[in-house]
Amino acid sequence: MTTEQTPYRVLIGKPGLDGHDRGAKFIARALRDQGFEVIYTGIRRTAAEIAATAIQEDVDVVGLSSLSGAHLRLFPEVVSELEARGGADIPVLGGGVIPDEDIATLLENGLTGIFTPGTPADTIISSFIEASQRHRDHDSSNK
Amino acid sequence: MTVPTSEQLLSGLKSHDPRAIGRAISVVENNGEGAAAILAGLDRDILQKVVVLGITGPPGAGKSTLSSGIVKNLRSAGKRVGIIAVDPSSPISGGAILGDRIRMMDHALDPDVVVRSMATRGRLGGLCASAGATVRIMAAAECELILIETVGVGQSEMDIVQLADITIMVLAPGFGDDIQAMKAGLLEVADFLVVNKSDQPGASGLIMDMEQTFSAKEEESGIARVLETVASENRGIRELLERVDRFNGYLLDSGLKEQRRSRALNAETLDWILEMLRPRFLQAMEKTSMENDPRIRAKELIRTTLRLHSTDTQE
Numbered sequence: 001m002t003t004e005q006t007p008y009r010v011l012i013g014k015p016g017l018d019g020h021d022r023g024a025k026f027i028a029r030a031l032r033d034q035g036f037e038v039i040y041t042g043i044r045r046t047a048a049e050i051a052a053t054a055i056q057e058d059v060d061v062v063g064l065s066s067l068s069g070a071h072l073r074l075f076p077e078v079v080s081e082l083e084a085r086g087g088a089d090i091p092v093l094g095g096g097v098i099p100d101e102d103i104a105t106l107l108e109n110g111l112t113g114i115f116t117p118g119t120p121a122d123t124i125i126s127s128f129i130e131a132s133q134r135h136r137d138h139d140s141s142n143k
Numbered sequence: 144m145t146v147p148t149s150e151q152l153l154s155g156l157k158s159h160d161p162r163a164i165g166r167a168i169s170v171v172e173n174n175g176e177g178a179a180a181i182l183a184g185l186d187r188d189i190l191q192k193v194v195v196l197g198i199t200g201p202p203g204a205g206k207s208t209l210s211s212g213i214v215k216n217l218r219s220a221g222k223r224v225g226i227i228a229v230d231p232s233s234p235i236s237g238g239a240i241l242g243d244r245i246r247m248m249d250h251a252l253d254p255d256v257v258v259r260s261m262a263t264r265g266r267l268g269g270l271c272a273s274a275g276a277t278v279r280i281m282a283a284a285e286c287e288l289i290l291i292e293t294v295g296v297g298q299s300e301m302d303i304v305q306l307a308d309i310t311i312m313v314l315a316p317g318f319g320d321d322i323q324a325m326k327a328g329l330l331e332v333a334d335f336l337v338v339n340k341s342d343q344p345g346a347s348g349l350i351m352d353m354e355q356t357f358s359a360k361e362e363e364s365g366i367a368r369v370l371e372t373v374a375s376e377n378r379g380i381r382e383l384l385e386r387v388d389r390f391n392g393y394l395l396d397s398g399l400k401e402q403r404r405s406r407a408l409n410a411e412t413l414d415w416i417l418e419m420l421r422p423r424f425l426q427a428m429e430k431t432s433m434e435n436d437p438r439i440r441a442k443e444l445i446r447t448t449l450r451l452h453s454t455d456t457q458e
Contacts, residue, residue, distance in 0.1 A: 007238060032236060034238060036238045
């Protein structure tokens with residue numbers, strides 16, 4: 001193995017129809033500044049497109065952003081599309097305008113973490129780092 | 144899910160399994176366990192049939208749009224395509240934003256378009272060290288044409304020229320002095336020059352200018368090297384691909400392709416030698432005094448370090 005830690009790879013995707021990607025881009029830049037390699041898909045993607053891209057790019061973690069209110073459908077859809085493509089091990093985090101009462105539902109439906117407009121950036125970043133590291137550990141657990 | 148073995152990944156390449164292709168590239172890029180086994184197990188013969196096409200140019204010239212257009216044309220001809228999109232890593236954080244995907248999303252659900260975004264990771268050998276292996280993995284996954292796309296600023300475009308069989312430089316009107324500055328370097332090594340956005344003002348002047356620069360090259364092969372495209376409207380791309388195909392034939396017949404390939408393999412090997420030696424020299428350097436001139440110190444370090452560890456091997 002190399003001595004230096006190899007960068008985590010993350011995919012930031014915006015499923016659904018809303019075109020507001022300021023939050024997604026903010027997180028993308030913040031993650032880059034923490035040493036992540038960030039693959040950004042752009043706006044208005046289907047869950048299948050995001051999952052297929054995550055598999056091709058072999059990312060450690062997927063981050064989704066939705067401001068349209070469709071998160072209850074779109075976020076779990078990405079999780080199941082990933083499962084269908086052999087990527088059940090890839091953690092999915094989500095953020096956006098998400099009412100508190102939806103958070104538990106999303107976590108029950110396969111999301112690893114949910115962030116709302118009030119979540120401090122540091123908390124979001126450390127969740128991405130933790131999720132990526134767990135994914136790496138999981139990968140190397142049977143060495 | 145358990146971690147796939149190198150054998151599983153290698154057989155996954157043959158069956159076009161996207162997960163296996165992605166994993167294999169990561170294992171090799173990260174120099175992880177099994178990297179050597181994957182590299183050794185790759186089908187070498189298949190590489191002869193593959194065309195590696197480099198696309199470079201200044202930011203905003205339309206490289207990604209052109210690549211996407213090329214992919215669209217190749218897909219309608221039934222070809223399986225690989226794309227390696229290279230972006231620079233931040234020298235401060237080591238991170239990178241890999242945004243070339245945005246213009247590739249039309250092909251996201253096409254199983255015969257294999258895309259991989261790569262960051263340069265500040266390697267000594269730049270692009271070659273990691274992208275070379277990715278080319279071979281994509282070839283083993285039966286991609287017939289492999290595009291490498293990189294921003295033409297600094298060293299990366301020279302790396303791409305080394306790695307690709309055929310290099311396309313994309314320019315657009317309105318870049319002015321930047322293009323003048325590039326003339327001396329990259330324009331001489333690019334095989335094709337594409338003036339994209341050729342429907343915009345200033346295009347005809349740029350084309351004339353470039354034709355002059357390229358006229359000497361054209362005499363060797365009889366293939367015109369300056370083309371116009373409007374990639375966003377899919378104009379001129381089919382002609383570009385026909386020309387690339389003819390040029391590939393010329394390279395094959397003249398033995399130039401083989402020459403270029405051997406040169407690329409040598410360059411990549413040298414990159415790896417330097418990459419592998421680096422940690423050892425960094426370590427050895429700490430123990431020597433800084434009094435000597437760096438060049439004298441380097442010579443001394445090479446003498447002592449290589450002699451002491453001449454039988455060591457490192458993956």
